[in-house]
Every structure is written in structure tokens, then in C-alpha cells.
Amino acid sequence: MSKHEKIVETIPVGPLGIIALESSSDLGKKVNEYLVEWRNERESEHKATIAFTGYQRDSYLLNACCPRFGTGEAKGMIKESVRGSDLYLLVDVTNYSLSYTVCGHTNHMSPDDHYQDLKRIIAAVGGKARRITVIMPYLYEGRQHRRTSRESLDCALALQELTHMGVDSIITFDAHDPRVQNAIPLRSLETVAPTYQFIKALLNHVPDIKLDADHMMIISPDEGGMSRAVYYANVMGLDMGMFYKRRDYTKIVNGRNPIVAHEFLGTDVEGKDILIIDDMISSGESILDVATELKRRKANRIFVASTFGLFTNGFEKFDEAYENGLLYRVLTTNLIYQTPELLTKPYYINVDMSKYIALIIDTMNHDNSISGLLNPIARIHNILDKYGQGTHNMQ
Structure with a gap:
């Protein structure tokens, strides 16, 4: 059974929606292109049913933004309906190339600014989405993961805050210390290695x-x-x-x-x-x-x-x-x-990780297990064999 046939065995959790914050706009566009291509090519006898409404679209990217006032204050805005959607929010908290104006002065966006914008978009959803998944490749404050003296535990606080706001699961890449998932033991935090x-x-x-x-x-x-x-x-x-x-x-x-x-x-x-x-x-x-x-x-x-x-x-x-x-x-x-x-x-x-992220989103939207994507031993051995480098140990 092919990958695509296996995915469409299950009904989508809800209509797929991707909100790529400005910090991840380029990555979001690439991820969206893969999803549009795959779903337009995918054939299933169930596609005409009500459960697959809106399954094939020209774009899964939703129109959202965080405009700012002259003081530097901001608000989150979503300009189309998200009711019942399975939402995936992409954010890059390290993107310092973006800037905004504070009383006439130019400020480069810090990780704190990006994290605050993420919360604004979640707040703008207003609980109307079926499910919210945050894809945050570089985990916000991930290096402040443990307490060695009298100091703050910023990463743990951020994870708890997001889950309290209604985020169902968080996907990050190569977390500095995966044990930060202990901060939200009843919610999902997946750390993916490329x-x-x-x-x-x-x-x-x-x-x-x-x-x-x-x-x-x-x-x-x-x-x-x-x-x-x-x-x-x-x-x-x-x-x-x-x-x-x-x-x-x-x-x-x-x-x-x-x-x-x-x-x-x-x-x-x-x-x-x-x-x-x-x-x-x-x-x-x-x-x-x-x-x-x-x-x-x-x-x-x-x-x-x-x-x-x-x-x-x-x-x-x-x-x-x-x-x-x-x-x-x-x-x-x-x-x-x-x-x-x-x-x-x-x-x-x-x-380029866009295809991998698209595959994770596609799989999760159908409520399928992503454990095979998180542990790619078989795929690694296959590509080593393909390039004639198959002298690896099968352990």
C-alpha cells in the first residue's frame, strides 16, 4: 500500500488550515505547495463525501497578520473563517530580519516578539478551531531548559502557556533538551531530528x-x-x-x-x-x-x-x-x-525541510501516527543502499 493510499484510509480531523506567521512565510509557501500537489493528485472513493469537504484547494494558507500601532503594540488578526479547522501554525522565533517601528525608531524582532505574535494569532482564533498544532522548529527559550541557580525556567513556562491557550500539540526540531516535555506531561511535544x-x-x-x-x-x-x-x-x-x-x-x-x-x-x-x-x-x-x-x-x-x-x-x-x-x-x-x-x-x-513538514502535517491531519516519520531508520538504510553505501550495521 502506497503512502498516499494509507493516509486517505482515515477521515481528516477537520479542514486543513496553515497559518505561517511572517517569520516563516517562505517555509510556509513551500509546505503549502507540496500539500496542494499531493492532495490534487490523490484519489479516493471518499473525496466526494461531506467528511472531505474542502480537501482539495488551491491553497491551505490562511490570511493572518499582526499589525502594529505607532507605540510598537500589536494585535493578531485572522481574515477568514477558521471554524472547525485543523490549524497548523508555523513560527520562526529566530528571524531577526523582520523589523517594526516604535515611536519612529526601527526595532528588529526578537524571539520574545515572535512568541508574542504567535500568542496573538492563537488568541485571534478564539477557540473556534477544531485543533491547533504549533510547529516551532527552533524551540523558544529552548536553551533555558533547566534551573542551575535561582533563575527562570522560560521554556517550561512558554510550553505551559501555549497549552493553556488551547494548543493541542507542539512540534519542534532537535530540541536542546527533549526533557522539557516534562513541563506539559498531558500534552504532546514532539522533537524531530533531521x-x-x-x-x-x-x-x-x-x-x-x-x-x-x-x-x-x-x-x-x-x-x-x-x-x-x-x-x-x-x-x-x-x-x-x-x-x-x-x-x-x-x-x-x-x-x-x-x-x-x-x-x-x-x-x-x-x-x-x-x-x-x-x-x-x-x-x-x-x-x-x-x-x-x-x-x-x-x-x-x-x-x-x-x-x-x-x-x-x-x-x-x-x-x-x-x-x-x-x-x-x-x-x-x-x-x-x-x-x-x-x-x-x-x-x-x-x-530543505519543507517536504518533511508537509508530510507531517498531511499525516496528522488524517489522524495517522507520525512515529514512522520521527524514527527514519528504514529510510536512511534505503538511501544508503541506493547510493551504494549499504555497509551500515542493521542494528
């Missing part, structure tokens, strides 16, 4: 790559990303290593304890291609320090795969690292804002 998409992008863009234990190794840049690296290593049958950050806990610089050194644990990397796996590139200093240490140990080409490319300090150091042969390729997704400059970099590989 493992398959990264492997596919590597195979598509680097024809001479060899994904076997003799030629490649997976590296975690810190102890926090160990589980992520172990997963990659196991499904691909590769060795792995890790660095741990030795910090100076007597000081705080830019809100964190400065790193004194990166210590390596693992087997010999000499002559091997290296894939460094991380959830985000913020300033990029840790990644570049790890790459330097790996080159000192005579590693071959170094690839970096990170779900979120924030590049908070710009690209200068990455350009320099590429020119000096320190980095070979950098892969990040289009789940968050990408500057036009980034897309022109010769070392950059853009990993």
Missing part, C-alpha cells in the same frame, strides 16, 4: 563521500550532543568520538562559563572524513575549536551538520576556516531564517 535529510544532502552534494567505518567518523562537539551522535553512528555503522568542554566555572562571560579547552575522547581520526553533529551553530566558536583539534590529529575533510545555523557573529570566521582548509562543508536547514549571503557561500549546503 537525520535522514542531512544524510541525503551529503550523498547528493558530495559524490565522492564514503559513509563507512574505514573512511568516516561521527563527532559530537560536546557531551550534551552525545545521544545525537550515537544515533547517527549506529544507523550508519560508523565509529564516533566526542569532545567535552573544560570550563572555568569561576567566571561568567556573555551569560556562560568560558571554555578553557576541548578534550577529545575517541579512536584515531587520522585520514578519515569527519562529520560533526550539533543542534545549532550560534557563534560557531566551539565548532571551529573542535575542527582545529581534529585537524591537529590529522583528520581529512571536516563536515559540519547543524539543524539551526544562527551564525550570531557573522560568517567571517567560517569563510577563513574554509579558505584555510579547516572546514570542507557546512550543512544547516531552512527551518529558520537564512541570510541571502549564507546561501551564496561555496561551502554551504542548504537542507
Whole structure:
């Protein structure tokens, strides 16, 4: 049975509606295009029934906005009916390219601004939707996930606030710490890893790559990303290593304890291609320090795969690292804002996640399980075999 036949075995929860906030407008358009194409091609004997009313449309994007007053205050507006709809809200809380005016001064939108706009749109729905799912690729305040001193637990508070407002489920990608789901134990928080998409992008863009234990190794840049690296290593049958950050806990610089050194644990990397796996590139200093240490140990080409490319300090150091042969390729997704400059970099590989999100939305709208999408081992093994890289361990 094909994927499309399996999906239409069940009745949709409600008419599908997607609200892509301005921060995710480009991603929303791509997701919508996939859904329109699939549903126009899909055949089912039930399509003419009342349960499938509005199933095939020219667009599933709903007209919504958050206009602002001269003071910077705002309101959420939805300009068409959402009654009975199965709504999916897309928001990118890291999109700093957007701005608004406060008493004549230009303000760039912060994560707080985007989160507030998300709440405004949920409030504008007014409880009329059948179900609300928030797709927030970069989890708002996800790095403030635990309390180490007398401090706020912002991520937990945000998750509880959204569920209290009527959000049924939240989908995020590569959460910094998935245990934040403990904040809303009676609601659904799914954290999705783009493992398959990264492997596919590597195979598509680097024809001479060899994904076997003799030629490649997976590296975690810190102890926090160990589980992520172990997963990659196991499904691909590769060795792995890790660095741990030795910090100076007597000081705080830019809100964190400065790193004194990166210590390596693992087997010999000499002559091997290296894939460094991380959830985000913020300033990029840790990644570049790890790459330097790996080159000192005579590693071959170094690839970096990170779900979120924030590049908070710009690209200068990455350009320099590429020119000096320190980095070979950098892969990040289009789940968050990408500057036009980034897309022109010769070392950059853009990993498009729009089809994956469309598949998740399509599956959930039919109330089908997405567990197979969250754990893509079979698809990873299939694409490795397709590219003749099928020496992975089937464990």
C-alpha cells in the first residue's frame, strides 16, 4: 500500500488550515505547495463525501497578520473563517530580519516578539478551531531548559502557556533538551531530528563521500550532543568520538562559563572524513575549536551538520576556516531564517525541510501516527543502499 493510499484510509480531523506567521512565510509557501500537489493528485472513493469537504484547494494558507500601532503594540488578526479547522501554525522565533517601528525608531524582532505574535494569532482564533498544532522548529527559550541557580525556567513556562491557550500539540526540531516535555506531561511535544535529510544532502552534494567505518567518523562537539551522535553512528555503522568542554566555572562571560579547552575522547581520526553533529551553530566558536583539534590529529575533510545555523557573529570566521582548509562543508536547514549571503557561500549546503513538514502535517491531519516519520531508520538504510553505501550495521 502506497503512502498516499494509507493516509486517505482515515477521515481528516477537520479542514486543513496553515497559518505561517511572517517569520516563516517562505517555509510556509513551500509546505503549502507540496500539500496542494499531493492532495490534487490523490484519489479516493471518499473525496466526494461531506467528511472531505474542502480537501482539495488551491491553497491551505490562511490570511493572518499582526499589525502594529505607532507605540510598537500589536494585535493578531485572522481574515477568514477558521471554524472547525485543523490549524497548523508555523513560527520562526529566530528571524531577526523582520523589523517594526516604535515611536519612529526601527526595532528588529526578537524571539520574545515572535512568541508574542504567535500568542496573538492563537488568541485571534478564539477557540473556534477544531485543533491547533504549533510547529516551532527552533524551540523558544529552548536553551533555558533547566534551573542551575535561582533563575527562570522560560521554556517550561512558554510550553505551559501555549497549552493553556488551547494548543493541542507542539512540534519542534532537535530540541536542546527533549526533557522539557516534562513541563506539559498531558500534552504532546514532539522533537524531530533531521537525520535522514542531512544524510541525503551529503550523498547528493558530495559524490565522492564514503559513509563507512574505514573512511568516516561521527563527532559530537560536546557531551550534551552525545545521544545525537550515537544515533547517527549506529544507523550508519560508523565509529564516533566526542569532545567535552573544560570550563572555568569561576567566571561568567556573555551569560556562560568560558571554555578553557576541548578534550577529545575517541579512536584515531587520522585520514578519515569527519562529520560533526550539533543542534545549532550560534557563534560557531566551539565548532571551529573542535575542527582545529581534529585537524591537529590529522583528520581529512571536516563536515559540519547543524539543524539551526544562527551564525550570531557573522560568517567571517567560517569563510577563513574554509579558505584555510579547516572546514570542507557546512550543512544547516531552512527551518529558520537564512541570510541571502549564507546561501551564496561555496561551502554551504542548504537542507530543505519543507517536504518533511508537509508530510507531517498531511499525516496528522488524517489522524495517522507520525512515529514512522520521527524514527527514519528504514529510510536512511534505503538511501544508503541506493547510493551504494549499504555497509551500515542493521542494528
